[in-house]
Every structure is written in C-alpha cells, then in structure tokens.
Amino acid sequence: MERSTRGAMAARSWLLLLLGLAGVLHVHGQCAPDSTGFVSIDCGQPEQAGRYVDAATKLPYVPDGAYTDAGANHNISPEYIKPTSSKRYLNVRSFPGVARSCYTLPSTVARGSKYLLRATFMYGNYDGLSRLPVFDLHLGVNFWRTMNITTADKPQLAEIIAVVPDESVQVCLVDTGSGTPFISALDLRPVRDTLYPQANATQALVLVDRTNLGLSGAAIVRYPEDPYDRVWIPWSEIDSNEWTEISTPEKVKELADPRFNAPSAVMQTAITPRNGSRSASSRTIELSWDAAPNHAYPDPGVIGIVYFAELEAVAGAAARQFEMAINGKLWSKAPFMPQHLVCDAFFNSEAHRGFGGHYNITLNATANSTLLPTINAAEFFSVVSTANVATESKDVAAMAAIKAKYEVKKNWAGDPCAPKTLVWEGLNCSYAISMPPRITRLNMSFGGLSGAMPSHFTNLKAIKYLDLSYNNFTGSIPNALSELPFLVVLDLTGNQLNGSIPSGLMKRMQDGSLTLRYGKNPNLCSNSASCEHTEKKSKSMLAVYIVVPILATVVIGALALLLLIMRKKQGSKKGSVKPENEASGVHSQSRNGDTHSLLQLDNRRFTYKDLQVMTNNFKTVLGRGGFGSVYDGFLADGTQVAVKLRSESSSQGVREFLTEAQTLTKIHHKNLVSMVGYCKDGEHMALVYEHMSEGNLEDKLRGKIVIVDL
Ligand SMILES: *[C@@H]1O[C@H](CO)[C@@H](O)[C@H](O)[C@H]1NC(C)=O
Ligand SMILES: *[C@@H]1O[C@H](CO)[C@@H](O)[C@H](O)[C@H]1NC(C)=O
Numbered sequence: 001m002e003r004s005t006r007g008a009m010a011a012r013s014w015l016l017l018l019l020g021l022a023g024v025l026h027v028h029g030q031c032a033p034d035s036t037g038f039v040s041i042d043c044g045q046p047e048q049a050g051r052y053v054d055a056a057t058k059l060p061y062v063p064d065g066a067y068t069d070a071g072a073n074h075n076i077s078p079e080y081i082k083p084t085s086s087k088r089y090l091n092v093r094s095f096p097g098v099a100r101s102c103y104t105l106p107s108t109v110a111r112g113s114k115y116l117l118r119a120t121f122m123y124g125n126y127d128g129l130s131r132l133p134v135f136d137l138h139l140g141v142n143f144w145r146t147m148n149i150t151t152a153d154k155p156q157l158a159e160i161i162a163v164v165p166d167e168s169v170q171v172c173l174v175d176t177g178s179g180t181p182f183i184s185a186l187d188l189r190p191v192r193d194t195l196y197p198q199a200n201a202t203q204a205l206v207l208v209d210r211t212n213l214g215l216s217g218a219a220i221v222r223y224p225e226d227p228y229d230r231v232w233i234p235w236s237e238i239d240s241n242e243w244t245e246i247s248t249p250e251k252v253k254e255l256a257d258p259r260f261n262a263p264s265a266v267m268q269t270a271i272t273p274r275n276g277s278r279s280a281s282s283r284t285i286e287l288s289w290d291a292a293p294n295h296a297y298p299d300p301g302v303i304g305i306v307y308f309a310e311l312e313a314v315a316g317a318a319a320r321q322f323e324m325a326i327n328g329k330l331w332s333k334a335p336f337m338p339q340h341l342v343c344d345a346f347f348n349s350e351a352h353r354g355f356g357g358h359y360n361i362t363l364n365a366t367a368n369s370t371l372l373p374t375i376n377a378a379e380f381f382s383v384v385s386t387a388n389v390a391t392e393s394k395d396v397a398a399m400a401a402i403k404a405k406y407e408v409k410k411n412w413a414g415d416p417c418a419p420k421t422l423v424w425e426g427l428n429c430s431y432a433i434s435m436p437p438r439i440t441r442l443n444m445s446f447g448g449l450s451g452a453m454p455s456h457f458t459n460l461k462a463i464k465y466l467d468l469s470y471n472n473f474t475g476s477i478p479n480a481l482s483e484l485p486f487l488v489v490l491d492l493t494g495n496q497l498n499g500s501i502p503s504g505l506m507k508r509m510q511d512g513s514l515t516l517r518y519g520k521n522p523n524l525c526s527n528s529a530s531c532e533h534t535e536k537k538s539k540s541m542l543a544v545y546i547v548v549p550i551l552a553t554v555v556i557g558a559l560a561l562l563l564l565i566m567r568k569k570q571g572s573k574k575g576s577v578k579p580e581n582e583a584s585g586v587h588s589q590s591r592n593g594d595t596h597s598l599l600q601l602d603n604r605r606f607t608y609k610d611l612q613v614m615t616n617n618f619k620t621v622l623g624r625g626g627f628g629s630v631y632d633g634f635l636a637d638g639t640q641v642a643v644k645l646r647s648e649s650s651s652q653g654v655r656e657f658l659t660e661a662q663t664l665t666k667i668h669h670k671n672l673v674s675m676v677g678y679c680k681d682g683e684h685m686a687l688v689y690e691h692m693s694e695g696n697l698e699d700k701l702r703g704k705i706v707i708v709d710l
C-alpha cells in the first residue's frame with residue numbers, strides 16, 4: 001500500500017521577487033496610502049530624483065540619502081534593464097571597503113512595536129565586475145541572515161519580522177570578505193503587534209518562504225490586498241498531474257484569532273490532490289522546506305504557519321477532515337476540519353530544532369473524510385535571536401553627535417559597541433549581562449578635530465579614558481568634563497586650548513581621581529607668560545604634587561617650600577633683578593661645567609639615555625611648565641616617576657634648575673613626593689620625581705595640598 005506519495009515543494013532558500021514585472025500584479029485603486037507608517041526606500045536613487053510612486057503598489061518610494069551616510073550610488077548595467085523592471089532595481093547603493101554600513105529607519109508606530117523589514121538586492125553587474133557577492137545582514141546589533149547573491153538578473157529578497165525596542169532601527173550590511181555589499185531597496189512595514197506571536201522582544205522571524213497555493217494564482221499578492229504588504233508568491237513549481245485547484249470568488253473572512261491572518265486574495269485559492277494522482281491515492285498532502293544553515297545558525301530553528309479555509313460547500317454526508325504531522329510527528333490530537341470561507345492557521349509556537357533546518361508537513365485525510373485535504377497558503381521562517389542589546393542610548397546619541405560634527409569616517413557605522421566584533425575604532429566598551437553596553441574609552445587622538453571642544457564628550461557618562469590629544473581644539477577646556485564620574489584619564493596634549501584649567505578639573509586632579517594631560521597647548525594659562533593672573537599663583541601647575549600635612553613636624557619643610565616658591569616667582573619675572581645668593585654660587589659652578597655641588601644631592605644621577613628608557617623616549621607628557629615638559633616614566637623596578645626635562649627654550653636658567661634640585665632634596669618627609677634623582681648630561685637637565693597618580697595619591701592625601709611650580 002503506497003502512502004507516502006510526495007508532492008514536494010522545492011525549498012526556496014531565497015526568493016525571486018517577480019514584483020514589478022508588468023501585467024503580473026493586481027492593482028486595485030489609484031489612491032496612494034497615507035498614514036500607513038510605511039517607509040519605502042529606493043537605495044541608490046539620486047537625491048535630486050526625489051520621491052516617486054511605485055507603479056505596482058502605488059506606494060511612494062524615496063531616495064535613501066536621508067537614511068544612510070555611507071556608500072555610493074551606482075546604476076545597474078544596461079543589459080540587465082528590462083522594460084518591465086521596477087524602478088528601484090535600476091540602481092543600487094554599494095559599500096566598498098567598510099566592515100559595516102547601516103541604514104537607520106524610524107520606528108514609525110511606537111517603541112516596542114512589531115515590524116516587517118524587507119531588503120531587496122538586484123546585482124545587475126552594477127560594478128562591471130560580474131562578481132556575485134556574499135555578505136551578512138544585521139538588524140541593529142543582531143545577526144539577521146547571510147545574503148548569498150546567486151543571480152545577477154533577478155531581485156533577491158530578505159525579510160524579517162521583529163519587535164523594534166527603540167525609536168529607530170538599523171539595517172546593516174556587513175562585509176564578510178566575499179564581495180562588496182550592496183542593496184537595491186528597503187521597506188519598513190508596521191505589523192499588528194498580536195500577529196506572529198513567535199516574534200517577540202528576544203526572537204525574530206526570518207522569512208524563508210511565503211507561498212500562495214493555487215494554480216491560477218499567477219499574480220503576486222501584496223499591498224493593498226495585504227495591509228501589511230507581505231509578499232505572497234504563487235507556488236511556481238506546480239505539477240499539474242499531482243495537484244488541482246479549488247477556488248472561490250467569495251471573500252474569505254479573517255479568523256477571530258488575532259495572531260494569524262492571510263489576505264482573502266490569498267485564501268481564495270487552494271490546492272488538493274488531483275483525482276488519480278499518487279497523493280490522491282494516499283489521501284495526503286506533503287510539503288517540505290529547508291532553511292539554509294549559516295555561520296551564525298548551523299542548525300536553524302524553524303517555524304511553519306499553514307493556512308486553511310474550506311472553499312467548497314460541503315454538504316450532507318460529505319466531510320473534509322485531516323490530521324497533520326510536522327517532521328513525522330503528529331501535530332494535533334483531534335482531526336482538523338477547515339471552516340467554510342474562514343481563514344484558519346496551524347503553526348508551531350516553539351521553533352523546531354535538530355533537523356538541520358528541514359521542515360515537512362503531512363496532511364492526512366482521516367478514515368471518515370470523504371474529501372481530500374486542502375491547503376491555501378503557507379509561511380515558513382527560521383528564527384534568530386534578538387537578545388543582543390544596543391549600547392546605552394545616551395552614549396549612542398553622544399557618539400552620533402560627535403560623528404556628525406567631525407564627519408569621522410573610519411568604521412563608525414551601526415552600534416558603537418555591539419556586536420563586539422564590530423566595535424567602533426578608537427572605542428572600548430564595557431559589557432554586562434542584560435545591561436546595555438557602555439562606552440568606557442574614547443581615543444580621538446590625531447583625529448584632526450578643531451574648533452571649540454563640544455559638549456558631546458561630557459555626555460559619555462561612563463567614560464574612563466578620554467584621549468583628545470594632538471588635535472586642533474581651541475578655546476577653553478569645558479569644566480563639565482569634571483562631572484564625568486568615572487573619568488580617570490583626560491588627555492588634551494597637543495591642542496590649541498587657551499584659558500586656564502577649570503576649577504572642577506583642578507579639584508579632580510588634586511583629589512587624585514583624575515590624571516589630566518595638557519602639554520603642548522602653548523596658550524594654556526598654566527603655561528607661563530601668556531597667563532598673567534595665574535602667574536602670581538603658580539606658573540606651571542601640576543607638574544608634581546607635594547603634600548604638606550598640617551603637622552608640626554613638617555612646618556619646616558613647608559616653610560622651605562614657600563621660600564622656594566617666592567624665590568621662583570621673583571626669579572622668573574621678566575626684568576626683575578635676581579637675588580645674589582646661594583643660587584649664584586651654584587650658577588657659577590655649573591657655568592664652569594663643574595657639577596660637584598650636585599654630588600651633594602642624596603639622589604641618583606641619571607644619564608640622558610636613562611631618561612629616554614625611563615620615559616619610553618618621552619612618549620607621554622603629563623604636563624608642561626615654563627621649565628619644560630614633565631613626562632610619565634617608570635624606573636627599572638617599576639616605580640612610576642615624573643621626569644621634568646628642562647627645555648632648550650626655557651626661561652628658567654641652569655642656575656634656577658640647580659637651586660631647585662638642591663632645595664628640594666633637603667626636604668624629606670614620608671608624606672612628601674620625593675625626588676628620585678636628577679640628570680645633568682651635557683645640555684640635558686632633568687629632575688626625576690616619584691609620580692603619584694590616581695588612587696596612590698588619593699591614599700596619601702591627608703592635609704593641605706600645595707602645588708609647587710617646579
Ligand atoms: C552561495 O551560493 C552558492 C551557489 O548556490 C554556493 O555554492 C555557495 O556555497 C554559497 N555561499 C555561501 C557562503 O553560502
Ligand atoms: C520569545 O520567544 C522565545 C521562544 O518562545 C522564548 O524563549 C523567549 O523567552 C521569548 N522572549 C520574550 C521576551 O518573551
């Protein structure tokens with residue numbers, strides 16, 4: 001007894017969109033839709049071409065310039081242009097040489113709503129290379145599917161039904177090293193939230209096939225018959241020896257069940273086994289699909305939705321009754337009897353796994369059934385996780401503003417932090433389970449940035465390291481930067497900043513919670529001559545912190561320091577008479593090239609080469625004063641040091657240098673920053689201090705802080 005006659009529906013791992021082929025489409029009515037919440041984008045359409053109405057659907061299509069800032073427009077090769085070609089397939093936007101390129105679409109209904117997103121791809125040898133690419137699509141920070149472009153002359157389609165949690169959603173094309181991603185068109189369609197319950201906040205449905213079964217159905221059904229503009233493609237691999245059509249001119253009602261519905265135009269046709277066929281003798285319908293595995297989902301979970309309606313008047317003793325099995329397993333205990341002219345659906349709520357993406361259904365007439373099974377339509381999906389969350393929206397907004405202001409190219413597209421493999425260049429992020437990623441480090445060093453420092457940086461509330469060194473920032477340093485609670489390093493070295501260091505930042509530096517680097521900003525007030533009012537206080541702040549606890553034991557030390565400061569101020573004032581005191585003695589000795597007075601210093605002497613090693617060739621500037629720059633360094637034993645190197649152009653003389661060295665070394669206290677050593681190597685002179693930073697300094701700070709201009 002032969003039972004398993006198989007009406008195989010060949011799997012369509014990709015779909016050919018026959019849309020736009022003239023004469024194929026039903027077009028009902030001429031009025032363009034208005035408040036549908038639809039977004040229809042003709043990718044690669046020049047901006048000046050403007051909006052136009054699609055001949056088939058009467059939906060307005062717009063150029064894509066407003067939705068992406070990446071890529072370039074191309075026309076397809078003339079040999080692929082047919083008179084019937086839909087306008088949106090005549091051009092593409094392609095994205096050479098970038099890892100990820102994105103379109104940002106508005107969530108037109110509300111946050112958390114459900115949408116159908118559809119991208120179409122018609123290669124048409126637009127690049128003249130005759131090379132069909134393979135690339136990935138992402139929906140925001142989640143993998144959607146791999147797009148394997150297998151034909152140059154027909155549009156291929158990708159569709160996903162997903163909940164969009166935010167006010168916008170990104171569709172990203174990801175270069176996987178197998179050709180340049182491109183796109184022809186992009187549609188966003190709101191879907192009633194109750195539809196497709198398998199699509200939820202953490203799972204989306206990727207379309208494999210959506211079929212309208214029926215022989216006469218040569219037409220594609222979509223908008224406006226389908227209010228969600230789903231594209232129902234007629235089953236083309238029809239074997240008319242095996243199947244016959246049942247159809248009705250009467251409208252098929254939507255089921256009360258709000259979870260599924262297919263448009264009446266789709267439901268008005270169905271297939272049943274042809275009398276005398278193998279399927280008829282076995283009284284079964286068998287259909288199967290395969291979802292292609294991909295690198296992200298080697299065993300895709302699959303979901304099927306099968307639509308039924310009784311189209312014939314079944315009267316008297318006649319009955320149509322069948323059972324249904326998925327992948328060989330009986331689906332429902334009770335046999336199923338389609339209702340007359342009412343749409344109904346069978347579906348699986350949980351994705352089937354473990355069959356390598358294979359999915360088959362068997363409709364088997366029961367013994368009591370006088371009629372053979374029928375089926376009107378079917379949808380088949382694979383599921384993908386949408387559990388990856390996007391970066392904290394405030395961080396995203398700040399980065400978007402920074403990107404917009406500076407036209408930073410690099411790989412800045414899509415989400416800044418996710419997925420981890422596509423983090424923006426110059427960023428580091430923190431990732432915590434079920435929390436949005438946060439931006440913790442931003443390096444825009446040598447970024448060619450100019451103008452006033454924008455406030456956007458102060459909106460990156462989780463940032464720890466902000467490196468804006470070697471740009472052309474002008475104006476003053478925004479004090480708001482001091483309000484970044486986690487900021488530990490702020491590098492402003494090598495800009496054109498002016499004014500003084502704002503009090504908030506000073507305070508953060510003094511309490512040790514922040515390391516500020518601001519060297520090579522010639523107009524910054526901390527830097528000598530340009531800043532008169534601060535000169536009285538200290539000429540170069542922060543080169544080294546010296547802590548003076550209010551303790552009787554260090555009063556002497558403090559006095560000595562004060563003395564030093566006073567003397568320095570006098571000494572550095574232009575045109576003032578330098579006091580003839582012990583300093584001159586040192587001066588004369590050093591002028592004679594005799595350095596033995598330095599031997600009195602109870603510290604180590606370093607060569608210039610030692611300093612180079614210590615500071616990694618003077619790589620990191622901690623600060624800068626009239627004397628010269630202060631560099632970050634390490635001794636061989638790991639001790640962090642600050643190396644203050646006298647610059648050639650220093651207004652401070654050799655004599656002052658030596659005086660300071662000598663005076664400072666006389667002050668010894670455990671709570672004072674100690675001098676580690678000095679360098680007097682030919683023309684090169686430097687002082688080397690223990691460098692207290694961050695927690696280290698904070699721990700030690702107890703009393704009054706005196707910032708000494710060294
Ligand atoms: C793309 O499709 C071609 C032809 O079907 C196939 O040979 C190739 O392996 C596919 N590539 C990927 C990455 O799936
Ligand atoms: C979405 O559906 C999947 C599969 O049924 C389920 O595991 C997951 O918990 C659902 N997510 C939400 C947020 O309801």
Ligand SMILES: *[C@@H]1O[C@H](CO)[C@@H](O)[C@H](O)[C@H]1NC(C)=O
Binds near residue numbers: 275276
């Ligand atoms: C099927 O064909 C047989 C003879 O070939 C005929 O007797 C029967 O009525 C047909 N059934 C239907 C439903 O057309």
Ligand SMILES: *[C@@H]1O[C@H](CO)[C@@H](O)[C@H](O)[C@H]1NC(C)=O
Binds near residue numbers: 006286326327359
């Ligand atoms: C249906 O799927 C099951 C499970 O994968 C398999 O064992 C069975 O052979 C399939 N039947 C057909 C007709 O493909």
Ligand SMILES: *[C@@H]1O[C@H](CO)[C@@H](O)[C@H](O)[C@H]1NC(C)=O
Binds near residue numbers: 362364366367
């Ligand atoms: C079809 O139904 C018959 C009885 O109605 C049953 O014996 C048979 O096992 C069923 N076949 C399948 C594949 O479910």
Ligand SMILES: *[C@@H]1O[C@H](CO)[C@@H](O)[C@H](O)[C@H]1NC(C)=O
Binds near residue numbers: 335366368
């Ligand atoms: C089939 O018909 C018999 C007799 O009419 C009835 O007793 C039985 O319940 C029916 N079976 C089903 C599955 O409907």
Ligand SMILES: *[C@@H]1O[C@H](CO)[C@@H](O)[C@H](O)[C@H]1NC(C)=O
Binds near residue numbers: 425426
């Ligand atoms: C931080 O980002 C840079 C690139 O910007 C990268 O080279 C580095 O590995 C990242 N660090 C961490 C800890 O992820």
Ligand SMILES: *[C@@H]1O[C@H](CO)[C@@H](O)[C@H](O)[C@H]1NC(C)=O
Binds near residue numbers: 443444445467
């Ligand atoms: C910051 O970026 C600059 C320029 O891209 C680079 O030279 C430097 O190494 C980066 N710094 C860090 C700590 O990654």
Ligand SMILES: *[C@@H]1O[C@H](CO)[C@@H](O)[C@H](O)[C@H]1NC(C)=O
Binds near residue numbers: 446447448470
């Ligand atoms: C700053 O601007 C000047 C001229 O405006 C330019 O020569 C220089 O290269 C710029 N520096 C940086 C670091 O961008």
Ligand SMILES: *[C@@H]1O[C@H](CO)[C@@H](O)[C@H](O)[C@H]1NC(C)=O
Binds near residue numbers: 474475476498499
């Ligand atoms: C700082 O620079 C800005 C623009 O570069 C200028 O308008 C402002 O007057 C300068 N301020 C000081 C104190 O020099």
